Amino acid sequence: MTEAQPASVPAAKSSVIFVFLVVLIDMLGFGIIMPVLPTLITQITGGSLSEAAVDAGWLAFAYAAMQFLFGPVIGNLSDRFGRRPVLLGALGGYAIAYTLMGFAPTLLWLFVARIVAGIMGASxxxxxxxxxxxxxxxxxxxxxGLIGAAFGLGFIFGPAIGGILGEYGVRLPFFAAGGLAALNLVFGFFMLRESLPKEKRRPFQLARANAVTALKGLGGQNRVVLWYAAALTIWMTGHVVYPVVFAFFAMESFGWSGITIGIALACVGIGAAIVQGLLIRVLIPRIGERNAVIIGAVSMAISTVFYVIAGPGQGWMIFVAIPIGALQGLFQPSINGLMSQAVSDDTQGELQGAVSSLQSIASVIGPPLFTAVFAAFTIPGALAYLPGAPFGLAGIIAAIALVVFLRGYAMHCHSDDVPPPAAEPVVP
Known part of the structure; x- marks a missing residue:
């Protein structure tokens, strides 16, 4: 099959929409399994919910470790061979991984599936x-931000579908996720156009295909990127508390079923879609990236307080926290936009691959950390019973990320090597 032609400028809008659909379907598959993963692990292992949370943390660790190792490789391959073959290969990997999880008879089988997803899931x-x-x-x-909205929409429909399908069988959502990934692969094979012209591609260099080397190269252009990357890594360390701990927290604190968990996560997705798909396109031109990042970090810190203080019978507090926390969706797209402006056009794939690996570091650290905190505060004989403790820790981490970002932004404004960010708009 001949290579697809690069997307032209007039086709840019339709190409953005297609990539939006690619990420949306990927996130539907991810969201579908979230409400039922605790039940599947407890069925396989026969352990308690606290023990299952720790297992889930290590499953997420395995996934993130593979992303850390292979994320820069995938990013550099996309700079060499184009985005299209990499996107299609990643979709095929997801289809295989979810199917393996659906058939898993043991915890080891689940780990193998997550490793496959981590290696191939770089879309x-x-x-x-x-x-x-x-x-x-x-x-x-x-x-x-539009890509972020796809994440949000995936969380709207994915967990809700997963909660419903889980009522008919705890493994059914995993097969549905695999089917969605396979469907997206077929769709992309026929419809996705290449975006990187041959003249802008560069040779693949294995020495650059790791996060440390890649960021050293990018940091050689300017130090601003390193500060932004550090802030984003810290932020993601706190942000992973939601996909890793939320279902366990809701079951432990309020006794919620898979359907109720799915509804709550769908509300999270609605908030993310509104903020990243609509609000961010209005706010950033008016308030600028710096203020958007500040709002995102503060909103996350405030929302986590509700998780900490919510006790039995107070599940309604989570539905108060969700719209407040939705504004955290301003954080990552704003930093990503600033970073992409600070590097050359022919290293965009390398940048995103390196950032993906740094985010994977966050996902390596975060899941075992948060699930260990959850277990420590929920096991029999705990010094204090506080299922929301992991969320309190995440709020503190968000505040630290904001401090690091502000330092990097100050350097950006005074750097002689990098065009300064656009002047902050004056809000009337």
Whole structure:
């Protein structure tokens, strides 16, 4: 089959929409399994909910470790061979991984499936690079926000579908997720156009295909990228508390069923879709990336307080926290937009691959940390019974990320090597 032609400028809008659909279907598959994963682990292992949470943390650790090792490889391969083959290969990997999870008879089988997903599931960083290819620098933050909206919509429908399907069989959602990934692979094979012209590709260099080397190379252009990357890594360390702990927290604190958990996560998705798909496109031009990041970090810190203080019979507090926490969706797209403006066009894939690996570091650290905190505060004989403790820790981490970002932004404004960010708009 001949290589697809690069997407032209007039086709940029339709290409953005397609990548939006790619990420949306991926996130539908991810969201479908969230409400039922605790039940599947407890069925396989026969352990308690606290013990299952720890197992889930190590499953997430395995996934993130593979992302850390292979994320920069995938990003560099996309700079060499184009975005299209990498996106399609990642989709095939997801289809295999979810199917393996559906058949899993043992915990080891689940770990193998998560390792496969971690190696092949690099479509998100490549999707960001695809957007960077076809979008002018001044509009990248808004279009990165559209990709974030796909994440949100995946959380709207995915957990709700997973909760419903889980009522008919705890393994059914995993097969549904695998089917969605396979369907997306077929769709992309016929419809996805290449975004990176041959003249902008560069040779693959194995020495650059790791996070440390990649960021050293990018940091050689300017130090600003390293500060932004550090802030994003810290932020993601706190943010992973939601997909890893939420279902366990809701079952332990309020006795919620899979359907109720799915509804709550769907509300999270609605908030994310509104903020990243609509609000961010209005707010960033008015308040600027710096203020958007501040709002995102503060909103997360405030929302986590509700998780900490909510006791038995007070599940309604979570539905108060969700719309407040939705504004945290301003954080990552704004930093991504600033970072993409600070590097050259021919290293966008390398940037996103390196950032993906740093985010994987966060996902390596976060899941075992948060699930261990959850277990420590919920096991029999705990010094204090506080299922929301992991969320309190996440709020503190968000505040630290904000401090690091503000330092990097100050350097960006005074750097002689990097065009300064656009002047902060004056809000009337």
């Amino acid at each position: 998100f960083s490549t999707a960001y690079a695809y957007i960077a290819d076809i979008t002018p620098p001044e509009k990248r933050s808004q279009n990165f």
